[in-house]
Amino acid sequence: MRRGIRVLALASVLAAVGVASGAVPSYPDVVPGNALNFPADEGAHPPFRTEWWYVTGWLKTAAGAPLGFQVTFFRTRPDVDAANPSAFAARELVIAHAALSDPAAPRAKHAERIARAVFGLARAAVGRTDVTLGDWQLVSSGALFATRVKADDFAFELTLRRRGPVLLNGQGGFSRKGPAETSASWYYSIPGLAVTGALTRNGRPEPVTGEAWLDHEWSSAYLDPESVGWDWLGLNLDDGGALMAFRIRDAKGQARWAGGSLRSPDGRVLILEPGEVDFVAGRTWRSPHTGIRWPVEWRVRARSLEFGLRPLLDDQESDSRLTTGAVYWEGAVTAMGPAGRLGRGYLELTGYGEPLKLR
Amino acid sequence: MTAVLSVRGLTRRFTPDRPPVLEGLSFALQAGEYVAIMGESGVGKSTLLNLIAGLDRPEEGSIELDGRELTRLDDDALTLERRRSMGFVFQAFHVLPYLSVARNVALPLELLGWPAAEREARVNAMLAEVGLADSAARLPRELSGGELQRVAIARALAHRPRLLLADEPTGNLDPGTAAQVLRLLKTQVAAQGGAGILITHSRAAAATADRAFMLDGHSLTPLAVAG
């Protein structure tokens, strides 16, 4: 759900337009019971309203400097008139977003692309992970994913190698997002991806290595009207395990729903119930760009696991009000337990400025 | 005592097929000298004056002003000689009609770039000398002929020229006024310390000069008219 912000914003507006014009395409509901089928379900699910492949991770340069990176491909199905025979009709849009967090820089770098899926110039293939938007790409091949991003001020080409099986979130991939059963998505993660590749900054490429996390999620309906935002966390644990945890907040900042998945090094998976996940905000950072106060340090409890979160740098705010209307915080974080570092991953915070308009 | 003006062998011929107007004319003028030159119409009085003023060029001969040879100078240099070292009084006054009396007198000083304060003092002094102290602001059309010529005399001498050239200055004036103007000319030439030449065809006018000569084309013959 988390990564759906932009797409959600988009889809909801599209829905409004669709209603206005009286031609609403039907989107399938996410209902429990169907088992996911791999590798077919790693590809796109065109009938659903939105879908994303979301890669986050930590990189290390040859000099040992730590960096955070993020690359996301969305596909969305706007409710344009299905009768439009035009090859340019926006039946499907592909959106990509990339970011690079360097603690040596004052703030994270961002870039995004959006295009309609026409003439194969932008596409989200069915059957296997293969998403393309111009010269941006995420494609799977056996145990490997390859991704390529070219922004104005940075670029990277990375190979992500799987080191374990997929992690099905919720009930075999059926992931509830709220008290109402209709708020749900299909959702699996691939933690612990080993990264190698090249990062280009200021026109100079350099080799990097690291560890990443891939989320793949698709749905047609997400939040109920009472929800204003969420906090989400994905950690690759240093012991080889992995943790995904989230909570959905209401207007008062109280959790309306929560959940998560905890995989131990031996591969056993614990699905976390709403009562088993707590997020407690710590230090806040006030954005000089938007004036929003973000809690950038946290205490998190996931069943028996308790730890603190520290950001790689404070300014990992992403202001996309001009394109999607959303301001959120998406950043590399380190988890510190009582006995030292537990692991590293990404934290996403939404709904701290204006409530997300996800009606 | 050196000559202010020294003319030697001056020849001017307007057309080749006629005899020259002036031929081999020589004379000298000392500082403080005020001489009258007389002659019949067409004898070359004005030609001589134009040659000395650098408004005309001789075929032969030399003209030296304070030892400087004028005949070899170019037009610009001659113009500067006129501006600095000569003053003119004409028969027809030639007072600029649209300038006040004071500005007419000040004109040579303006051309020489005198500072305004000095210029004003000198103009006032000269107007007092010629008896027009009260007329500084008046325009030429408000003046009589005699007054106009007095303005011209003040203008001709304002910048203390070494040489004053007066060409029939009383030709347009009645006898009474003419006598006044001639007296003024003589006293002012003496007062400013230069030399002066008065061209006239009137014996009475010539008589006001220190010396008088008759011009006949080749030579200046002294006349015993001075008094």
Added chain:
Amino acid sequence: MSGFARARVAFTVLAAQLQDRPERLLVTIGAIALGIALSVSVTLVNASAADEFGRASRALTGSADLVIDGGRGGFDEALYPSVARRPEVTVASPVLETELALAAGGTLMVLGVDPFLAGRLEPAIYGDLASHFTGLLGARAIVLSAAAATTLNVGRGGTLRVRLGREERLLEVIDVLPSSAYPRPLGVMDLGSAQWTLLRLGRLSRLELRLAPGVDPARFGASLALPAGALIARGTDLEGRGASLRRAYYANLDMLALVALLTGGFLVFATQALSTLRRRAQFALLRALGVTRAEVTLAVVLEGALVGLAGGILGTALGWVIAREALARFGGDLGAGYAAGPGTPLAAPATTLVAFVALGVLVSALSSWLPARRVAALAPARALKGGDPEFALATSSGGRRGAGLLIAGGAIAFAPPLGGLPLAGYLSIALLLFGAVLLVPSFARLVLAHLPTRVGPIGRLALAQLQGTVAESAVSLAAIVVSFSLMVSMAIMVHSFRDSFERWLGGVLPADVYLRVAPGSDTVLLSDADGRDIAAIPGVERAELRRVLPVLLAPDRPAVALIARRLDAVSVDRLPLLERASATPADLPAVYVSEAVHDLYRVGIGSRLTLPVGGQGRAVVVAGIWRDYARSSGTILIEQGTYRAWSHDVASTDAALWLKSGASAALVGAELTRRLKLGASLELIETSDLKARSLTAFDRAFTITYLLEAIAVAIGLAGVGFAFASTALARRAEFGVLRHLGCSARQLKRLLAGEGALVGALGALYGLLVGGLLSLVLVYVVNRQSFHWSLDFVVPVGQLLLVALALVLAAATTARLAARGVLGTSAVRAAREDW
């Protein structure tokens, strides 16, 4: 002598001279001011129109490095992916441009774009749009520019009723762009919606490309395999298209304004010449008092510069006001139909304004140069005695130089256009004019020597005066000649144009009624069935359908109008053909091109042309060249059958109707409206009405020309007035003598009026001759090279004689009025004055 000292003396002299009746400078200041005002206003109006057009086309093509342009016909969308995939291409933005017919009549340019792509190239227009592009994806959604919203009187949330074929539809105005985004009326739709809703499936008008750094646009463009009808263009080409339409029109106005300025400059010359001549004794005195020649020259030139400065400032201010008013009232094309309508903002860069003040100073100072040199060169000794009145124009070398200039001017008229402008033609006019001016004294002497002498005492006196002062009167004469001959030449040109235009209208409009549907629109067309419906209307004898569509033949030129219609032997005979092939190759279809196509694309009878029709290049052969005053960017006529076979496009845009004798055009019109159900998109024009409207439009377009002419002649007459006023002053003594001899004041007035009339008559006669010569250049060189159409040379004899007579009367009156002040009792006194 140092330059500083020289300048100081010159300023001293100037300061003294300015005390001398400073009001004498007013006429010259006014003349310069008028000339400058005209130049400034024309230039500013032109610059404003160009500026607006430039901003519009820059906003449209944005930062694109290269545009693949298919014009309005466009190309198949399959080109898009193949270009977008090229590694050299960073962004490829597909655009569909459509002229959308509005239900209320008229059209709106609508761009179908992908806002995500277009926003990267043209953030000015689409930057804001991308943030709520979602709304734009609706099939009926449209965003309007501020100008369109104002013109169509619809706002955000409103609806726009448009005509798509026989139907009317509502589009939803989901937003209005800020006025800074795009200055002209424009609608923006999503490309997918536009293709579908506007019935243009599969078509694109252009691809706007941003190339990777280091890629050479020209080389990349050349490497593309493009379908017929698609051309490689740079952003500047697109700007150039609009500019080339207006350029000739404005170049002509500019030249006219410069002519007015030139006349003003000539007047400065004339007045300075006369006034320095009058003041020659004063200058001689100054020379005697020790002012050098150079200083006298400088003082007079400075006086001219001062006049120029005053006139320049005054004229620039006046021109600015005129330009602002003209733009507010008529728009950037002064009503001629080349640019946007009223409300074009005034673009007046300070540098331009300063440059025009400087131009005034320059023209005026240069015009004073010759008189200044002349007066400085006078022998002071003689001038002090009032002699030496010779004048520069009267030198014998002037005649030889004049003849030389005439020959050079005649020769250069044959040069080809430079950069699409008839610059050689204008140079030729300038040379002819100067040559003619230098020959004025010779001409005056010649005519005066042959005039009858039995004209009474006053007449003889006037004649004698002019004969005695040919040199002086030549100056005022020249001022008349300059302005009047220009006026004559313009009158002949405009008359030739109007005459040819009128006859052409008769030739190209043989039918009784013309019918057009939403002219220029892509969304409303006539079918053959409509044609049969029309023909079936009672009273209609015959109806002929035509297809007019714009075709791009060169990237930097406006589209050529391709007209597909029936071209049988009879209709070809009826064309205003100028040249016709005796036989055409049977293997290629024949086309008939307008003169503009002949000039701009260098094709003649028998030339082969490739026309992009139906997505392919089709070879045709030129079988005739005809005259088309309707489209200066070119027209090509092609047989309807050929066009339809190639394009499979059976739609039509126009119809010509022949009525049965006695049928009422009004009734037929009412029936057409009822049957075709095209609402406001149906335009019916009766031929007689069309002719009248065309001629009205023609006259309006030339109003500005007439205005400029009148002003030039007024300046010339002002020159005459001033010349007479100043010579009258100089002749006060002469008048005084005449009064002493027993002339009455009335006789003196008649004398002056007679002299004025004589000068006026000489000027008119000479002006007619010179103007006739200049008009040849205007008609055969300037007009042809500017607008690419020929004219039949026709002289408006009666009109010219009338104007010539008016000139003579005006000159007589002016001369008499100008001398009013010196004919009274003061003249009697003046006999005794010397200055």
